[in-house]
Amino acid sequence: SPAVAHSQAESLLAFLLLLVGGMFSASTPPPGPLEKIFQYIDLHQDEFVQTLKEWVAVESDSVQPAPRLRRELLHMVGLAADRLRGLGARVASVDAGFQQLPDGQTLPIPPILLAELGSDPKKPTVCFYGHLDVQPARQEDGWLTDPYTLTEVDGKLYGRGTTDNKGPVLAWINAVSAFKALDEDLPVNIKFLIEGMEEAGSLALEELVRKEKSGFFSSVDCIVISDNLWISQRKPALIYGTRGNSYFTVEVKCRDQDFHSGTFGGILNEPMADLVALLGSLVDASGHILVPGIYEHVAPVTEEEKRVYEDTDLDMEEYRNSSQVKRFLFDTKEELLMHLWRYPSLSIHGIEGAFHEPGAKTVIPGRVMGKFSIRLVPHMDMSVVETQVTQHLEYIFSKRNSSNQMTVSMALGLHPWIANVSDRQYLAAKRAIRTVFGTEPDMIRDGSTIPIAKILQDTTQKSVIMLPLGAVDDGEHSQNEKINRWNYIEGSKLFAAFFLEMAKLHSSW
Amino acid sequence: SPAVAHSQAESLLAFLLLLVGGMFSASTPPPGPLEKIFQYIDLHQDEFVQTLKEWVAVESDSVQPAPRLRRELLHMVGLAADRLRGLGARVASVDAGFQQLPDGQTLPIPPILLAELGSDPKKPTVCFYGHLDVQPARQEDGWLTDPYTLTEVDGKLYGRGTTDNKGPVLAWINAVSAFKALDEDLPVNIKFLIEGMEEAGSLALEELVRKEKSGFFSSVDCIVISDNLWISQRKPALIYGTRGNSYFTVEVKCRDQDFHSGTFGGILNEPMADLVALLGSLVDASGHILVPGIYEHVAPVTEEEKRVYEDTDLDMEEYRNSSQVKRFLFDTKEELLMHLWRYPSLSIHGIEGAFHEPGAKTVIPGRVMGKFSIRLVPHMDMSVVETQVTQHLEYIFSKRNSSNQMTVSMALGLHPWIANVSDRQYLAAKRAIRTVFGTEPDMIRDGSTIPIAKILQDTTQKSVIMLPLGAVDDGEHSQNEKINRWNYIEGSKLFAAFFLEMAKLHSSW
Missing domain, CATH: 3.30.70.360 (Alpha-Beta Plaits)
Incomplete structure (x- = not known):
């Protein structure tokens, strides 16, 4: 069962951080590295949106087995590799072989990107997993805009892949690029594991991860996945389990x-x-x-676990309305979430x-x-x-x-996946969320299945965290998928803050 | 409840007919009109199969509401009208209006053909009902051959519509054309009622029949429908009820x-x-x-009815094998047939x-x-x-x-339909079956619904008979639908013999 209690040390650190935050805002001293990073991200947000637009424009659909779409997907992986090289990363584009279709057709599996930026033994190494492929989308399915033309309406960036998963991949890249642009020392070594077949079952990924266990993954301290959503429109969440x-x-x-x-x-x-x-x-x-x-x-429900559910924010009325469901099987927030997650x-x-x-x-x-x-x-x-x-x-x-x-x-x-929420990266992520959003995250699970978390955790024996950026109404896999500009930009800041918190914990652990 | 006992007169006639048949084969006199007709049909069977092939090639699917298919269906009705005119019939192609689909789309209903050949008041008038539309069929549903390319394998003519109902419609036409080709006097006046929406619920037909009650149908003595199957592979049947x-x-x-x-x-x-x-x-x-x-x-089962079921030939073993069913819900012939029919x-x-x-x-x-x-x-x-x-x-x-x-x-x-089996056309059909097949028919019902029988009987107040040609394993509505060449050709003879028997009964009644 998950350990979700905040440690005393954690509470103390949180208190100190709030104190430090308060001191800054009271006396407005020269900005520290994080403030400069945040300013940079705010000032360059239109560029970041522009890059997302370029990525959304590529119809990198891995689900429909058409040669044209597979070429788009290969092009998408090439774009991302170029971008990572632009950050100064060493990028290995690992050949992943071919996909055999039931009808005898053969399609190339896009190469899997393994990228590395920094190898300072004094720094922790954080690996980001993301994917570049998308679910099929056609305007006639009920999209209000062309799914492959990113369109901003009232702060919402509509387009296939905006939230699943191109936006989060770029947010991570944006965070790194801010450090680079400001010539600030990256507080962590960064690795990227980027694939193009997630929506089609992550073909060839598990084999590569197994092969690289004592290679690429040996120096990794934790793996971050940002491939799902909050359960609220405004309040961030950390995910510690999937069914x-x-x-x-x-x-x-x-x-x-x-x-x-x-x-x-x-x-x-x-x-x-x-x-x-x-x-x-x-x-x-x-x-x-x-x-x-x-x-x-x-697993039986523990008292400790019950408190987590009590602490989780869920407006039942809003949830029912946004789901367009007349009545759920359960009337309380706790029962509802437990039946979705545990x-x-x-x-x-x-x-x-x-x-x-x-x-x-x-x-x-x-x-x-x-x-x-x-x-x-x-x-x-x-x-x-x-x-x-x-x-x-x-x-x-x-x-x-x-x-x-x-x-x-x-x-x-x-298999289901569950993390130990007392692991270091959960603490770092909570602190980063407090810094960027000024709130505690919802500690949640995901009722759906994201096999990659379990595969990465079991194969590499490294600890995994899911740190989502998207809001509950983003509509991944659905018509009119979007990411809010606010989530995309604050999410880029969140990743930058996470780097710093990981570094702090690394030196103090 | 159906009256199915054979009359004494009928038994006598059967005996005389057998006697006459025996005399012919013993002394081989110059062939009578029926023998010439049978010879003609045998000699021209490849032409008849070729015409069936041309009709099967038209994808006259009335079920799927696609404009392309509706055009095919209109073309099919046109082909049939030409064929009837070729026999010398007067053909009225009656406009049937439009079909309103649930999505707002509108499709034309193919015209209904009313055709007449002969109006001699001394002859009985026999009206044939048939339909030109078919159930959907695609090769990938499990057809071994293209459903719209008639393919003969071991005497079986495979193709959508071969048995339901293009084959029987053509068999009736073949019978008439044999009289015409030999310049023999047609013993009956012939009417045709041919529609193209049977598989889609016979839209517009009932209205037309009602309108023509005292017009087209006023001179009709009986209506023949040949739109179902025997319950055996080789023994003909007459049908007196449908569910x-x-x-x-x-x-x-x-x-x-x-x-x-x-x-x-x-x-x-x-x-x-x-x-x-x-x-x-x-x-x-x-x-x-x-x-x-x-x-x-x-309706409760009567003793008389029980006897009909006892008298009906059904080889359970063969039926199970030809149906490819391991075990039915009932073990006796009587129970099985009652659960199919009554x-x-x-x-x-x-x-x-x-x-x-x-x-x-x-x-x-x-x-x-x-x-x-x-x-x-x-x-x-x-x-x-x-x-x-x-x-x-x-x-x-x-x-x-x-x-x-x-x-x-x-x-x-x-509604269900049930006929009076002592009506004249049942006697004529039995005699024709003895002549062509040398056997008594099974007196059966059909478990499936042929609403037109009930509609025609109730609306015109004329007596209806179902005189099927197809074998039990023809697979109407299913993959690999077929009609046996033997059934198609002997069925054409059966209709010719039926014309003669109707004429004989008409003069003697």
């Missing part, structure tokens, strides 16, 4: 061909009737998963092979495949979950005495 | 947009969970419909709005619509069924206490 995911398919087959419901209706064990019964046995109306044993390994959930996604088009087709589908997934939390074990689900469905199916064939399969399994 | 159909949609909506299952999984009444529970409440594993009261108005059945067709593609998408669909239908039998009342289903689903939904909205709607309602 995993077990994605299941359950196929029921009578025969390969469909039947006509007039010619066969009444005498068959219809596969859809079997499948609907199977899917209906998974979760009850209150969201409780009905698979026996599934909650056995879920309890498993089961969602039924759909059915392959049944009639899905508009209109009234009188078909008895001959072979249908239901799809559902379970979001996993510590300490659920993926192979145990697989066995529990399979045995449950086999039991339900056997009770029906159907003549059809049923096949259950776990198509995808991704 | 109706009530097609329902049940929509569950949380919001219009989908959700991400990571970001919202665990806190929502997910529409798919609601829908799966609703669909799962409709029918049990034994095929029994669970909607309260639904069996109340189903009991209602409920089939779940699919879900609109959920994830239906290959792959693993982690979506919580925001709004989903389940589709199912109930095959109706005498004396179920459609509006009673509508109320029963709606109240049942409302009850199940209310028990879930879900915050979603549910909407039930009966999208389509079609």
